[in-house]
Amino acid sequence: MTTQAKPFDVIGRSQERQEARGHVTGDTIYIDDLKFPRMAHMKAVRSPVPHAKIRSVDFSEAEKVPGYIGHLTHEDVPKNTYTILTLIGVEPDEEKVLAEDRVRYVGEPIAVVVAETEQAAFEAASKVKLDLEELPAVFDVEEALKPDAPVVTHWGTNYFVYEGHECRRIRYGDTEKAKQEADHVITGRYQMSPIEHAPVETTGCIAKPEADGRVTVYTNTQAIFFTLDNTAIILQMPTSKLRFIGGTVGGGFGGKVDVITEPLATLGALKFGRPIRYVYTREEEMQVSSTRSASRIYITDGVTSDGRIISREVTTYEDCGAYSRHTPYGVTKHAANAAGPYTIPNVKIDVYCVYTNRPPSSAMRGFGVTEASFALEMQMDKIARELNIDPWELRLRNAYRNGDERPYRKITQDATLVETIQAAAEMAGVELSAELRAMSSNDREGVN
Amino acid sequence: MALLRGRGIAAVNYPTGMNLGGDPSQALIHSTPTGAFMIVLSSVDLGQGLRTVMQQIGAEALGVPFDQVHVQTADSDTGPHCMGTFASRATHRVGNAIINAANEAREALFEVAAEELEAAPEDLETDGEGNIRVKGVPERSMSITDVALAAHFKHGRTISGRGMYIKPKSDVDPETGAMDPDSTEAHACTVAEVEVDTETGHVRVLSLRSAYEIGRALNPALVQGQITGGAWMGVSHALYETTAPYYPAIEHSPADFTNYLMPGAQELPEIESKVLEIPSANGPYGMKGVGEMTANSPIPAIANAITDAIGVQITELPITPEKILKALEERDAQAQEAA
Numbered sequence: 001m002t003t004q005a006k007p008f009d010v011i012g013r014s015q016e017r018q019e020a021r022g023h024v025t026g027d028t029i030y031i032d033d034l035k036f037p038r039m040a041h042m043k044a045v046r047s048p049v050p051h052a053k054i055r056s057v058d059f060s061e062a063e064k065v066p067g068y069i070g071h072l073t074h075e076d077v078p079k080n081t082y083t084i085l086t087l088i089g090v091e092p093d094e095e096k097v098l099a100e101d102r103v104r105y106v107g108e109p110i111a112v113v114v115a116e117t118e119q120a121a122f123e124a125a126s127k128v129k130l131d132l133e134e135l136p137a138v139f140d141v142e143e144a145l146k147p148d149a150p151v152v153t154h155w156g157t158n159y160f161v162y163e164g165h166e167c168r169r170i171r172y173g174d175t176e177k178a179k180q181e182a183d184h185v186i187t188g189r190y191q192m193s194p195i196e197h198a199p200v201e202t203t204g205c206i207a208k209p210e211a212d213g214r215v216t217v218y219t220n221t222q223a224i225f226f227t228l229d230n231t232a233i234i235l236q237m238p239t240s241k242l243r244f245i246g247g248t249v250g251g252g253f254g255g256k257v258d259v260i261t262e263p264l265a266t267l268g269a270l271k272f273g274r275p276i277r278y279v280y281t282r283e284e285e286m287q288v289s290s291t292r293s294a295s296r297i298y299i300t301d302g303v304t305s306d307g308r309i310i311s312r313e314v315t316t317y318e319d320c321g322a323y324s325r326h327t328p329y330g331v332t333k334h335a336a337n338a339a340g341p342y343t344i345p346n347v348k349i350d351v352y353c354v355y356t357n358r359p360p361s362s363a364m365r366g367f368g369v370t371e372a373s374f375a376l377e378m379q380m381d382k383i384a385r386e387l388n389i390d391p392w393e394l395r396l397r398n399a400y401r402n403g404d405e406r407p408y409r410k411i412t413q414d415a416t417l418v419e420t421i422q423a424a425a426e427m428a429g430v431e432l433s434a435e436l437r438a439m440s441s442n443d444r445e446g447v448n
Numbered sequence: 449m450a451l452l453r454g455r456g457i458a459a460v461n462y463p464t465g466m467n468l469g470g471d472p473s474q475a476l477i478h479s480t481p482t483g484a485f486m487i488v489l490s491s492v493d494l495g496q497g498l499r500t501v502m503q504q505i506g507a508e509a510l511g512v513p514f515d516q517v518h519v520q521t522a523d524s525d526t527g528p529h530c531m532g533t534f535a536s537r538a539t540h541r542v543g544n545a546i547i548n549a550a551n552e553a554r555e556a557l558f559e560v561a562a563e564e565l566e567a568a569p570e571d572l573e574t575d576g577e578g579n580i581r582v583k584g585v586p587e588r589s590m591s592i593t594d595v596a597l598a599a600h601f602k603h604g605r606t607i608s609g610r611g612m613y614i615k616p617k618s619d620v621d622p623e624t625g626a627m628d629p630d631s632t633e634a635h636a637c638t639v640a641e642v643e644v645d646t647e648t649g650h651v652r653v654l655s656l657r658s659a660y661e662i663g664r665a666l667n668p669a670l671v672q673g674q675i676t677g678g679a680w681m682g683v684s685h686a687l688y689e690t691t692a693p694y695y696p697a698i699e700h701s702p703a704d705f706t707n708y709l710m711p712g713a714q715e716l717p718e719i720e721s722k723v724l725e726i727p728s729a730n731g732p733y734g735m736k737g738v739g740e741m742t743a744n745s746p747i748p749a750i751a752n753a754i755t756d757a758i759g760v761q762i763t764e765l766p767i768t769p770e771k772i773l774k775a776l777e778e779r780d781a782q783a784q785e786a787a
Contacts, residue, residue, distance in 0.1 A: 088469025223532025247522030377748030
């Protein structure tokens with residue numbers, strides 16, 4: 001283990017967080033504190049059903065609401081079909097900024113209305129008449145992959161395609177052979193819940209047209225340029241026409257990497273020539289904004305009677321909801337981590353990005369890994385119980401060491417799982433055997 | 449009824465950064481005429497204290513006091529590119545970019561100081577208190593304010609630096625999954641103790657004892673903030689939160705915090721943590737990302753503790769009283785059948 005000899009002057013000290021006092025006194029300025037002359041308010045008209053054809057949308061009653069300014073539909077959006085990861089080359093475009101002929105989840109935006117006050121915008125949105133023809137819907141990841149399942153996507157299969165494969169794959173060694181050699185084959189099924197990011201500050205922005213023809217967008221995005229670039233792509237306008245200002249965010253947890261409010265607010269600012277405020281209500285944040293994916297994880301492990309895991313097969317179904325957003329990326333991150341921080345010579349992993357008629361899931365704290373850790377660490381305990389092996393010992397014997405190859409063929413460096421487990425045991429007053437205490441991440445002493 | 453106690457453990461790794469598309473961030477640093485250093489970014493502070501940590505890294509790398517450095521973020525007109533704050537990447541990527549920018553700015557600073565002090569730049573050092581001096585000759589010293597003034601008004605030079613850090617793109621092999629998705633690995637191990645009320649199904653988390661190995665704690669108080677917040681989120685994820693209480697059914701989806709349950713202060717367990725610092729190969733000053741991982745080990749540790757307490761493994765989150773009571777009923781029914 002290396003330790004830095006040089007003493008540090010500034011790092012390693014608990015400097016008080018620069019904005020902390022502003023946050024606790026309420027002096028910090030968030031999007032909701034900003035007000036501009038002539039600022040108008042935007043609200044979405046949303047689908048009340050999980051899957052339907054749109055026959056017609058009628059704004060005539062909404063237009064009578066005092067303070068009504070106008071509305072936007074898919075016809076106003078220059079590039080209405082997009083995919084947020086287009087910037088790193090992910091295809092195909094799939095999500096609709098505003099629904100066209102079909103809605104695919106409860107809460108999918110069909111149009112937005114703009115009004116003088118937030119109250120008027122709410123009222124106008126509630127008066128837009130939707131004529132919908134409901135379609136059969138699918139909500140379960142494994143149901144969605146059955147041949148007769150209702151089709152969610154525009155290309156006909158309810159899974160994302162990875163370079164010709166229906167899932168992201170890891171293939172390492174030969175699990176079929178290893179399972180034959182194992183003394184025990186232990187299986188498990190684990191279900192992660194979809195949860196909300198639940199930031200204190202809900203998702204939103206204000207787009208303000210400037211005298212020079214540019215638009216300034218005050219936003220609580222987690223990624224300034226990513227959001228700016230995606231907005232420019234959706235609106236088919238030069239990026240130099242946009243200026244994004246943010247940087248102080250009341251909680252993100254991954255939910256504010258989706259690009260949802262900025263394109264429509266900017267479009268509204270350009271169309272109506274006024275600053276447009278588009279901020280989610282708590283209800284929208286809970287029910288419409290993306291969630292953590294509801295993953296279902298199946299594990300089959302081949303284990304020797306002395307507790308060496310020699311084979312691990314993982315099949316995971318990540319529920320991306322109606323549109324994949326960041327999930328294709330999270331699926332790959334999950335695949336990389338689905339064998340866990342253990343050195344297992346034979347690994348086979350299949351991770352599916354599955355479309356259902358649920359609100360989209362997307363990035364969330366621990367994206368891809370939280371669910372892997374949950375399932376694997378429950379599975380480790382299951383193995384320990386079935387083999388009657390101490391759960392500390394099982395983990396320490398199988399923990400990855402520096403120099404080991406991971407199933408995705410990267411050589412491990414910076415592994416310290418052994419030391420971390422030993423430290424936790426000490427804290428909990430668990431007496432590990434001398435053999436386990438002597439283990440290190442830097443050698444395989446006591447493992448084989 | 450009975451109150452059953454159980455203990456569970458979980459050990460996890462967490463990758464720092466998520467790269468598949470190329471993952472860059474940049475930083476610009478310049479000195480004002482009087483030697484205050486401005487770090488300009490477009491990175492976003494989510495409330496975790498990014499600005500403060502960036503200020504610390506900048507001050508450390510420049511060799512100037514913390515208060516002499518300021519961080520300006522995030523305006524796309526002035527801040528250089530940053531991919532964003534996610535994937536436990538910000539401190540790693542932006543921190544490295546700031547160190548690179550600081551090295552360039554420090555070089556310019558030393559060149560001006562060298563002329564003023566009539567010494568070679570390589571013979572100079574900062575004292576961490578706002579001065580530059582000749583190594584071994586502390587009386588040949590001048591304040592950074594005076595160096596900056598000289599640079600601006602005498603030498604006609606900028607004291608500035610450009611910094612960039614990129615984790616290059618890594619394509620995934622579609623057949624084998626071979627890839628290089630991350631920069632380093634942080635680790636955690638949690639021991640959870642719970643008490644399960646077999647009459648109500650209610651679970652009380654009594655304690656979470658965790659060790660975290662995070663390379664380097666750049667700001668220990670902010671690390672503690674992440675640990676406490678993550679432990680809370682772990683409890684919440686394991687026992688309370690869901691947007692679909694009867695998943696996959698979509699009914700009963702909560703609309704606000706009155707029916708989207710989260711633990712309050714009363715439900716918080718005793719949280720004890722130990723931070724190990726084993727520097728990483730490529731993080732700024734050896735750090736590893738602590739942002740996301742702190743919620744990950746408490747979830748399975750709590751689930752395993754519940755199994756230990758009641759003898760039945762419940763594998764669907766959240767582990768609500770309803771699920772516990774059903775599991776206990778099934779267990780008892782099976783026991784009766786066997787008898």
